[in-house]
Amino acid sequence: MIWTSRSEGRRVKRRAVQKRKRTEMMNSNKKYIPEDVTNLPLMIKNSARLYPSRPSLTSVDGTEYNYEELDRATQHVAVMLKSAGVGKGDNVAILAENSPHWGIAYFGTLICGATTVPILPDFRAVEVRTILEHAGVKTVFISGKLISRLNEGLPKTVEMVINTDDFQLLDVSKGVVAEPAGTLGELKKLNEESNISVSDKGFYEAGGEELASIIYTSGTTGRSKGVMLTHTNILSNAVQSGTVHQVVPEDRWLSVLPLAHTYECTIGMMVTLLNGAMVQYIDRAPTAAYLGPVLKKLRPTTMLTVPLIIEKIYRSTIKPALTKSAPMRLLMKFGPTRKLLSRAAVNKLKNFFGGQLRFFGVGGAPLAPDVEKFLLEGGFPYAIGYGLTETSPMVAGFNPDNAVFHSVGKVMEGVTVRIDNPDPVTKEGEIVVKGSNVMKGYYKDEEKTREVFTDDGYFRTGDLGIINKKGIIYIKGRFKNMILGANGENIYPEEIEAVLNSREIVSESLVMEYKGKLTARVHLKMELIEEQLHHLKENATEFQKQLQVKADEALAELMIHVNQHVARNSKLQLMIRQMTPFEKTATHKIKRFIYQ
Secondary structure, three states: OOOOOEEEEEEEEHHHHHHHHHHHHHHHHHHHHOOOOOOOOHHHHHHHOOOOOOOOEOOOOOOOOHHHHHHHHHHHHHHHHOOOOOOOOOEEEOOOOOOHHHHHHHHHHHOOOOOOEEEOOOOOHHHHHHHHHOOOOOOOEEOHHHHHHOOOOOOOOOOEEEEOOOOOOEOOOOOOOOEEEOOOOOOHHHHHHHOOOOOOOOOOOOOOOOOOEEEOOOOOOOOEEEEEEEEHHHHHHHHHHOOOOOOOOOOOEOOOOOOHHHHHHHHHHHHHHHOOOOEEOOOOOOHHHHHHHHHHHOOEEEEOOOHHHHHHHHHHHHHHHHHHHHHHHOOOOOHHHHHHHHHHHHHHHHHHOOOOOEEEEEEOOOOOOHHHHHHHHOOOOOEEEEHHHHHHHEEEEEEOOOOOOOOOEEOOOOOOEEEEEOOOOOEEEEEEEEEEEOOEEEEEOOOHHOOOOOOOEEEEEEEEEEEOOOOOEEEEOOOOEEOOOOOOOEOOOOHHHHHHOOOOOEEEEEEEEEEEEEEEEEEEEEEHHHHHHHHHEEEEEEEHHHHHHHHHHHHHHHHHHHHHHHHHHHHOEEEOOOOOOOOEEOOOOHHHHHHO
């Protein structure tokens, strides 16, 4: 007889239920995604057939499209583009904030056979022009707020610019963007005057291996590359994500990340539309003060975020409350009482997010271990995913029911992962990926494309990690960030940064090798130090002098703390105070190349 504890029995039963649900959902997807749905526009058409009156893309400003209206609106845009001569082989840029109209421009472009070129809203004017030139963009969708990003002038390839706010055509006859070209008018007028129909040849005909998007990454290494993703890449990844988490039509998603990033586009929009759910877009930065009323009204079941958002909430409000007194700090040192306090804090956190949250996805960068430990012990429905723009993006992940601390979960069904050139002792090596989700290559860069693929067709992620016997992936860090110690041992900056960032005084940090020394650049929360010196504010000279003294003391204490909590070969030798916040990518990863 085999004996198991009650808790273990419950875990076994829960895993069996989860496995059955995943199988049912995969079968459900196969049922609702006919074999002839071979591209992304056909996916929208299929969802419009299944969920015609359900809300699809909505916005806090009141804009709302149900699935039938979304299907019809995307067809209108496709007709407008086709009427202007846009079709297969043309590249169409989208430079706009998140809104239902972003999605309409995206799918309208794909319906007429063209390729989308999403551009991040925070790209500067010079970066926008570079992308437009490199991609040979013919048409640009742009929001009114971002028209100034075209101030560098339009490349000669650009023939048409459309305002996503109202889908009016803008005058570009002089090589710059001017007021609406009234003779062409609005989208509706152009459609009414056109004798083109979406039933004509050239609509909905894109093959699965044809390009759907060219996405220019805002990477940490400095060079922006055009990642070529096909319809099959994105559609298959949206379907495969169902092996990690089941989305249902009743789900309400709140979008806070840019749609021009693959993470939000595929997981936040495609997965939502594939399964008949709704997504709501906000119209400004997701600060706690702004989100409060939105969360209370929408009561989302699902959100996708980057670590920075939940880490800020934890360190600014939750951690101070859990450590505000000596008795509380003592209770937080013991497992049972720490878990009870964490659960109470998590219940308040759930209420802040509307009380209905069942999936809080975290991706784009590593989640700080101390924050994850709190979420896990408190029972917050967080989930972690792993992937890259080049993998459309998902490679692996877990959902709130099967979280594994400090891991990125299991490889998704339909994706193959192996560890290349593993260390014989640690088993660490580069994570390489193969599957229908892996990009076609880098646009106009065959040499770089060859570099990132192995001889047997696996994509080199540049991430170092291990896979255990259960198929769970643990990321150690980026191959390019790794520092080789004097004794030949690998040093992972990300692990040292996690220790630094766990301290209340630290806003953010960056570890690197500088003049032969393992160095940390640290951006301190100076407001905490200023509070200690409030009595000196009337004496500006003395205040600034003491501010510098206290900052130096904080750095010295940080070095002692870090060196007590990292491996022997990872001890810091130098600390530098970073005076301003680090420059970051769209997923809030520090652009390391700037500070090397």
